[in-house]
Structures are given as structure tokens and as C-alpha cells.
Amino acid sequence: CPLNREDRTCTTDADCIKVQDGCCNCNNGGKARAINKGAEKAWTEKIVADCKATGCLTVISDDPSCKAISRCIDKQCTLE
Numbered sequence: 001c002p003l004n005r006e007d008r009t010c011t012t013d014a015d016c017i018k019v020q021d022g023c024c025n026c027n028n029g030g031k032a033r034a035i036n037k038g039a040e041k042a043w044t045e046k047i048v049a050d051c052k053a054t055g056c057l058t059v060i061s062d063d064p065s066c067k068a069i070s071r072c073i074d075k076q077c078t079l080e
């Protein structure tokens with residue numbers, strides 16, 4: 001699910017949130033990513049629309065993004 005560059009723009013860490021990266025969240029074998037909190041509604045709507053027919057594994061993901069914290073680095077929301 002591609003994001004617009006503006007969907008990751010930030011000035012402080014508080015501008016950023018961690019969301020699932022794709023159809024499956026970290027509790028179901030997926031990954032996470034950081035976005036601007038103002039893009040959360042649009043991101044969630046896109047995930048719901050794109051993932052209607054997708055099944056996820058019932059397994060906790062060991063992807064590093066799942067343990068990372070959202071931060072604003074070089075004016076871009078990033079996980080570290």
C-alpha cells in the first residue's frame with residue numbers, strides 16, 4: 001500500500017504513529033510502518049478496502065518493525 005510522501009511528513013515525534021503495513025498486523029504475522037497521524041483514517045480505509053479477501057496467520061510476527069517506535073527523523077515518520 002503506497003503512501004504519499006506527505007503522509008509521512010512530520011515536525012515532531014508526536015506527529016507520527018505506528019500502523020500495520022499491509023493486510024496483516026503484528027499479531028497476525030505482519031509488519032508495521034510509521035505514518036503521520038493525520039493520515040491514519042485514510043490508511044485504515046485503504047487497508048480495509050484492499051484486504052477484504054486476505055487471510056492472515058495467527059502468529060506473532062518477529063519482524064523488527066513490530067517492536068520499533070515511531071519517530072520523526074529528517075522530517076519523515078520512521079520506525080526505529
